Amino acid sequence: MTTEILKVLDNGYVRLVDVLGSDLTVANAARVSYAKESFELTDKDIRLIKFLAREGHTSPFRHAMLQFEVFAPLMVARQWWKYVIGSTHQEATGDSMEAWNESSRRYITEEPVFYRPQPNEWRGKPENSKQGSGDPVVEKLGLYYTQSLNDLINKAERLYEAAIEDGICAEQARLFLPSYGMYVRWYWTASLQSVCHFLNQRLEHDAQKEIQDFAKAVYYLAKQRFPVSIEELIK
Structure with missing residues (x-):
């Protein structure tokens, strides 16, 4: 379990909780069709990953998973959640294995935290x-x-x-409690492909700035673990 964390906005953060796989996982998932396996990432594996991304062969990228803990204003969480729901039904991602668990004030009474723009x-x-x-x-x-x-x-x-x-x-x-600016906490678990789909959408210049800031944190943390795949999938 990791403890990599990035602060976002005034009180928010993104924490990379856990990771399944690496760039090598992507290459091996593709190579299993030929009953082959690599035990160390080589230039040949990198060329394969680039080919997969370029040609839209996305299923190998779904064998790697990332789990994040996010603490963000509700307005960010709801934008994020709409993306998650939508992406599970899009042929572009083909990914129906995302998970989202969020804190609820039906059960907790901890001191509320609010996003307060300067x-x-x-x-x-x-x-x-x-x-x-x-x-x-x-x-x-x-x-x-x-x-x-x-x-x-x-x-x-x-x-x-x-x-x-x-x-x-x-x-x-x-x-x-004013809802849209109130911070909520959730766990988001998704495949590498789905994370990259989210990033391609939310790093765009026309995305709301606040969710862009969180997307930049996700991008930074994910790229540390999947430098080749992220470079090829985020355009």
Whole structure:
């Protein structure tokens, strides 16, 4: 079990929990058709991996798995989750072996943590799109909305704590907490191919910046373990 971890945003992180396989796993999964096996990654194996990626022969990349623990705002988690659900039904991935287990405030009452953008982190609307974001807003506006968000969160936390103290069940008391900025924790286990599909989608310039930041952390951690495959699959 690994403990590699990268901090993201103000309170978030991505931790690589466990890994099954390596670049050599990919090469051997492809080579089993000919009843052959390599015991050390060679230039020949690397050429094979490049061929597989280039020609879209994706099944060998599904024999390697990565498991991550992620702590991110709910708005990031829901974007991520929509990707996971969608990707299991796409022929592009062919991957139906992803797993997702998330913390629930039906059962836990630990102190909530919220994403609080700094005044210089608020972004304006894009000029030529109905979604996404544009340039940073002026400092005065950023200061106003950071303070407004802090006030809202502080009031919500007081109501949440009061409800718990008065005996309201946790699954209803959580209604007082602002949801989209609240941090949640989950485990995500996926094949190497599925991880790369996620990265190709969420590293794009038009992805929401916050999920881009988490995707960059996943990319860095995955590339340490699968340097050849990641290089070929992430374009």
